[in-house]
Amino acid sequence: MIRGSIFAASFAGAVAFKSYVMKNSQVIGGDNSQLLEIDMDSKTERMVNNELPATTDFVKGSTVCGNTWYGIGTQMNAGNAIAQVDITSGELKVTNVGGLWYQIHCGDTDNVLYGVTAINSPPEFAVVKLTLGGEWPQTDVVMEFPPVLWGGWPSSFTFSGNELQANFAVQKKGSDLAHDGEVYRVDLTTGNITMHKQYAKGFLRSSGVPYFVRHVEGGVTTTGIFSDEELQNKMRLCNVDFSGNNAKVSNCKSLADDWWASGIPSPQECGDGLHYFPSIGGRTASYQPIDAGNMVTGEVHEAYQVQGRFGGEGDDFYIGTHACVRSPVTV
DSSP: OOOSSGGGGGSSSOEEEEEEEEEEEOSTTSOOOEEEEEETTTTEEEEEEOOOOTTEEOOSOEEEETTEEEEEEEETTTEEEEEEEETTTOOEEEEEESSEEEEEEEOSSTTEEEEEEEETTTTEEEEEEEEOOSSSOEEEEEEEOOSOBOOSOGGGEEEETTEEEEEEEEOOTTOSSOOEEEEEEEETTTOOEEEEEEEEOSTTOOOOEEEEEOOOTTOSEEEEEEESSTTOOOEEEEEEEOSSSSEEEEEEEEOOGGGSSSSOOOSSOOSSSEEEEEOSTTOOSSEEEEEEEETTTOOEEEEEEEESSOSSTTOSEEEEEEEEEEEEEEO
16 A cells, blocks of 8 residues: 555645544443544544443444534434534534434535435335424435445435536446445436446446446546455446447546545545545554545545554544545645
């Protein structure tokens, strides 16, 4: 893995931002989980809340809307919940929600979220609008996906502006494992599918399974992380072109194993052109790094060290979901 700050020069200037990271407790009856606010510019942190117990884990989507952090929690034997934390006061609210939740996105008014949910097994996916407040939350279905094959990664779903991009694995007839993929885009305001394409790579060649595809609303070209085969941790960074009948995958290059060791990279760019994710291979008995990856070059470097017992048997904590908020001031 390449470490250092060498790829900052690829961008016009560094951007100050704060990252909200869930330091999950995994000892029931031990310390509670900690929602941390990390200033990536000054390399300092502040604990926002420590009231969530180890019986709820946070490894799926999270976001910050205004002054509120929202995160999807999976409760032991109790389904999913949306946790709300005021990032100034630390006040916590927890709302139980039906179904399985994967990603969330800020709505256009307070207490409104868009989310990707599923029911049944194998999962049947939908986009919903969740209105919080009052005794019971209101959930309205925006659209339902046709039958798809779930690859298992929450970062298959990315929001940008008023658009959701969803990537799924594709298993060809006669194959036990997926080697290809497909992509959907959905307009959140209408619920319409605005794009549905199969990934393709050259003549009769498998595209690979999409694990994360960088998403900018309406964008025609991008980059994505693909694996040659479902369940295989051999990742490639590829160029993607959505302009044709199929989504063309080309110019792929291998990535270091640690790019995807955790499976939970931030689906958001943090204003500096990079994506942040907890490093499994770099953790020690006293800290776990958060790495920053460049979705153009494939380079990755250690951006921050979250302190705690991470490296031995019976770890007290693990790093889960994280979201970032860009500062209005560039440096």
